[in-house]
Amino acid sequence: MESLNVVSRCGCGCASVDFRLLGAGEIAEVVADAIGETSSGEEVDVLVFGLNGRITGLEIVGYSDSPADLPIASTVRRQMGFDDQRQ
Structure with a gap:
């Protein structure tokens, strides 16, 4: 089983x-x-980045003046239309 390790913040x-x-x-x-x-x-927006089939990063984008925190896992939901944009 592979795991993810944070290499930079x-x-x-x-x-x-x-x-x-x-x-x-x-x-x-x-x-x-x-x-x-x-x-x-x-x-907050939650963006997962990847390259060659591997996850490379997680970006949390907030729209207030303070740095964005991680969202509560149970509140995360897919952006509508994202799959349509990738085609």
Whole structure:
């Protein structure tokens, strides 16, 4: 069983992390897009990035002035239309 290990965190203080540092010329793509709610009630975007079939990062995007926290897992739901955008 494979596991994910955090290799770097976002410098702004939000909950975004990288599981793999990309090499020169490598570009990860969004493989999943969701919305969730933090414990403070803030709605955040949850983006999962991948490359070559492996997850490379998790980006948490908030829209307030403070760095975004992780959402409560039970509140995370798929972005409507994401699969349509990938085709």
